[in-house]
Amino acid sequence: MFHYQFENNKVYHEYVKALGVDVSSILKLTEIPFLPIRFFKSHKVVCGDGDSFDVVFKSSTTTGAIPSQHFVKDIELYKKSFRKGVADFYGDVRQYYILALLPSYLEKGDSSLVYMVNDLIKDSHHSGSGFYMHNYLELADKIKENEASGQKTFLIGVTYALLKLAEEYPIELKNTIVMETGGMKGRREELTRLEVHEILTNAFKTDLIHSEYGMTELLSQAYSKGKGIFECVPWMKVLIRDVYDPFNIVESRKWKVESWKGAINIIDLANIHSCSFIATDDLGVLYQNNDFEVVGRLDSSDLRGCNIMASEL
Numbered sequence: 001m002f003h004y005q006f007e008n009n010k011v012y013h014e015y016v017k018a019l020g021v022d023v024s025s026i027l028k029l030t031e032i033p034f035l036p037i038r039f040f041k042s043h044k045v046v047c048g049d050g051d052s053f054d055v056v057f058k059s060s061t062t063t064g065a066i067p068s069q070h071f072v073k074d075i076e077l078y079k080k081s082f083r084k085g086v087a088d089f090y091g092d093v094r095q096y097y098i099l100a101l102l103p104s105y106l107e108k109g110d111s112s113l114v115y116m117v118n119d120l121i122k123d124s125h126h127s128g129s130g131f132y133m134h135n136y137l138e139l140a141d142k143i144k145e146n147e148a149s150g151q152k153t154f155l156i157g158v159t160y161a162l163l164k165l166a167e168e169y170p171i172e173l174k175n176t177i178v179m180e181t182g183g184m185k186g187r188r189e190e191l192t193r194l195e196v197h198e199i200l201t202n203a204f205k206t207d208l209i210h211s212e213y214g215m216t217e218l219l220s221q222a223y224s225k226g227k228g229i230f231e232c233v234p235w236m237k238v239l240i241r242d243v244y245d246p247f248n249i250v251e252s253r254k255w256k257v258e259s260w261k262g263a264i265n266i267i268d269l270a271n272i273h274s275c276s277f278i279a280t281d282d283l284g285v286l287y288q289n290n291d292f293e294v295v296g297r298l299d300s301s302d303l304r305g306c307n308i309m310a311s312e313l
Contacts, residue, residue: 001269005277006023009274009275011044019033019247029237033247034249036279037279040069040217044069045070045071046273048273053071055072055115056070056110057072057115057216058110070216072219078112078219078270079119082120083120084233088233089231093120093123094125094126095152096124096152096153097129097152098121098126099132099155099156100121101157102131103134103158104158104160113214118131120154128146139169144171147176150175152175153176153177155176155179156179156180156181162178162200163196166203170204171203173204176204177210178209179211179223180212181213194228208225208226209226210226211224212224213294217278218270218278220233220236220270222236222238228293229291231291232290235268236269236270238266238286238292239264239266240260240263240286241264242263249265258288259288260286261283262284263279263280264284264294281297282296
């Protein structure tokens with residue numbers, strides 16, 4: 001994948017060459033250059049012909065910020081990735097009602113998350129599955145109805161909207177998986193994931209809140225079944241780089257500790273036609289079993305997701 005993208009992705013090729021890297025000398029994953037994620041804001045990161053795309057996904061942004069754009073040449077790759085990912089973690093989607101509380105994403109209209117959830121709603125084959133904008137009462141009634149009948153339900157929502165639902169319509173959940181994603185989007189005061197999960201578990205009388213870790217620049221997701229500990233799908237891998245030396249990637253086989261904290265690099269093999277080697281602006285903790293946590297953002301990074309930008313340099 002590295003050699004294919006080096007030869008066929010103009011942006012990635014120029015970046016690697018600018019670093020002065022001898023491509024023929026690269027023998028292991030930790031030696032592969034990772035493209036800074038901000039290139040998706042300023043360049044068209046694609047392999048080969050850059051004119052024909054199935055869809056262009058755009059990130060959500062704060063006012064005045066430049067969105068990332070992912071030019072997707074083969075939407076079937078994305079479908080295959082998220083369908084298999086959800087099936088591996090949660091089983092057949094047809095056993096669930098899929099209820100989506102993603103108002104800010106729906107308002108945008110070009111979100112990869114909305115595309116994924118819309119596809120899952122169709123695959124669930126339940127007429128009651130669907131999106132809920134700001135109609136919290138109707139959503140709460142549907143959840144109560146499903147709980148009363150014992151129907152398995154999957155509620156995925158942007159964090160600020162789930163907090164509003166929890167405050168206005170607390171419901172004891174026994175058959176519903178609650179998955180938060182996407183953060184506050186400038187709608188509420190920023191909270192840590194631990195604080196968010198404490199509020200939601202208390203309101204919904206459930207032990208665990210699930211989370212999804214994905215982004216516009218990726219075609220794969222990691223999932224957490226509780227406590228903010230994420231596990232990647234098999235074709236996705238998280239590595240940790242030194243915050244002060246971005247080309248120094250920690251090699252897990254050399255660890256003498258149980259975990260390592262630093263900036264998150266991601267290998268996403270579903271990104272065949274863009275770039276599979278992404279240096280994100282997220283800070284994380286990687287454990288020796290390859291599970292990870294997201295604990296913050298690098299200084300001077302754009303505001304995104306659950307974590308607020310630190311003071312500008």
